[in-house]
Amino acid sequence: MQNQISLKRTLTLFPVVIFGLAYMAPMTVFGTYGIASEISHGMLPASYIVALIAMLFTAYSYGPMVRAYPLSGSAYTYTQKSISPHLGFIVGWAILMDYLFLPMINILLNAIYLSAAFPAIPMWVWIVFWVIVLTVINILGIKVTTNVNTVLVLFQVLVVIIFIALSIKGVAGGMGTGTFLTALPFFNPEVSYAYVLAGASILCLSFLGFDSVTMLSEETIDAKKTIPKAVMLTAFIGGLWFILVSYIGYLVYPDYTAFTNPDSASLELAEHIGGTLFSSLFLAGLVTTGIASGLSSHASVSRLLFAMGRDGILPRKIFGYIHPAFKTPVYNIILIGIFSLSALFLDLVTATSFINFGALVAFTFVNVSVIAHYYVKQRKRSPKETIRYLLLPVIGALFNIWLWTNLDKHALLLGTIWAACGLIYLLFMTKVFSKRPPEMHFEDVESM
Template sequence: MHTTTTTAQPQHPASSALPRSTFRPSMSMTALVLFGLAYMVPLAVFTTYGLVTQMTKGHLPLAYVLTLAAMLLTAYSYGRMVQAHPYSGSVYTYTRKAFGSHFGFMAGWTLLLDYIFLPLLSYLLIGIYLAEYFPAVPAWVWVAGSIALVTFLNLIGIESITRVNWILVVAQLVFIVVFVALSLRHLGGQTAPVSLLAPLHHEGFSVPLIMTGAAVLCLSFLGFDAVSTMAEETRDPTRRIPRAIMAVSLIGGLLFLLVSYFAQLVFPDWASFADPDSASVDVMRRVGGELLVTAFTATYVAGCFASAMVSQASVSRVLFAMGRDGALPRVFGRLATRKRVPATAILLVSLLSLIALFITLDTVANMISFGALFAFSAVNLAVVKHYLVDQQLRGLRNQVLYGVIPGLGFLSTIWLWTSLSSLSFTIGLCWMAAGFTCLLGLTKAFKVKLPELQMAE
């Protein structure tokens, strides 16, 4: 087994002589941030806007404050583990190296609950919004068409995704500026005074409800962690990826706070949503009429499409890492075409995404949140194990950097995790039970070892 240190970086051979198990290192710092923001979707605040606004009784911005604090701590831990192990497997790799192959397999399996179903969430939202805007066209047509196009773009390489991300992320940022400006105009035209603190505290305030909402909102932040899956496709990953992870977390979190705050100001009567799944349409109609509804639908669907592209790319890298190690069938651990893409993994995710044709938004949101928070907790613990136990770093500074900060990250994610609904735990624990069954089969009831971790040096 290869050993790594906190400064180790994978050495990439010249692109013309890349072996079949090596990615092409083409991701710049800008491309990484765009990848993370596209995955996160700057307009993701509207993904669960109606659901969480009703869940928290109108305290969505406050729920975002709590989630952002927890995510920044966890983003820090991801950065530290990327420096230790700059490889594609993300949580799977970090936990396997820190705690052994069995826990690593279970962490990777649970991570897949998050990563596999995030593309599905994007397709589901595309179907919901386009079917509402074009009622003559069934939602399944939009879902199937999006899956086909996203799969094609992933198969022709990560560079094509980066170019499309530029356009789609900038479009969302422009829309946010327009939304805030129109919200200010709307508020200025009100005859009754508007309380600027109303989105943060008003009648119905409940800490348990806000915590439950904050736990669901974790899926809005998925994207900063996915940047870590691009480690083997990035030059100087131990420096660039930690910076990109923190940048994506902070930029995304501040955008979510800004948009949710103004949405709550202009539409405080959250209990009157016609349909929580598309409540954002009610907000847009109040702020800018049908013209803004049209612009929002187009921009939001584009954002969901961008998220589907990068989330499919990300989960395919996790499947690739697990296949390369033998934790999954090795066919997933092979790269195809001159672009060096894990084609088998990409096609499998596409097939699983067809579940979007008959699943509900609430169910998908709960599934993703369970997997994400479990993975985040595991990464925070892995930092403590790697640096303070395995590396035996000592001193007050190291205790703070590798003990206190990830420890707080672990406690915050566990707190959010235990705030999830019973549906989340039912689905999540069933998924983990299936993974444990697979682990028993792979190890013949722990009588044989899992294959050694194969790093791309």
């Protein structure tokens, strides 16, 4: 009998949490700093608190689902096995939307930063440049290794620590608010909390990654205990980090209306506290974040499309093709590169909303899956179990739906169209639900 190859369980809690925090990226907080400050009317820390609370309820719901299904696939797997394979396909389709837009977001952010730093060069030039660079590197098969990623993350942490130190020095010298304690970024009677909620819906992008640790379920020792703890810790630590950095940013630069360009406001903030030298270092940190995240997200989605092509979900001749010399899914990589050119005509608010649409759909169904699996199927309905498997997941789902309704209207429209396309494709693949839908193997993305 032939031995079946499987993933090796070697990871403990600490490296799994580090993986999640690295995926979230320490400098993510600056990616949407300006636009989120503008949307929340200066109450960015409050928006992060709302987003964190919503994410913690969802993070809690990941725990029971990991214990029930310690497999790769995250929200897709949980929905498929707990509720319905057909609904699971739609959730997987929504997750695919995240994968498709992530490379474009990183390219757009890098273009915004570099265009602000070098205004003589049009932004479209930077967009085309980064599309070509990331596409070519992925075709050649060059991957960002764990060691390189660690160095990049440490560099980002160093930049943020310097940012905090310079900000504290500036505030102590009378810059900004001139005080280290103020309640205004958390509660301002002149600002409606509707703006805080609108800001929170944008900030979901910052939390993408806390759920990524569930993808390591098949490589983690005692995954049923370790992964739930890692999900909660990653979300909580990441959320506290975002609240701290945004609060420090408010102290040193409280007037969000003074930013010349909200998209690149973080660069203006860096120059404000540290001059040209720190601004250059800060720009390097932002671009480094975009390169690392852009390369990995581009590689991930191209391999996800390959897995779907190999399994017959998408046309095998195109999506299931591997280049004989480079050993990479060349057609998929090129297609993602072409798709990333959408950065030429999308603004940052709309682009981030597209990703948040899919993320909030996935997060909502993680909560619903807990109810379906434990409360409905397994009939766990004691007072304690009702709180764990009904009340808390309902609150988590409602939080996500609440944030979802505050998304950009264009994102809601495109997301609905995307979901409708997935439903039409599902009807075709299943011959109007007469057979089981094809399965998306998300675990293949992690192992390639």
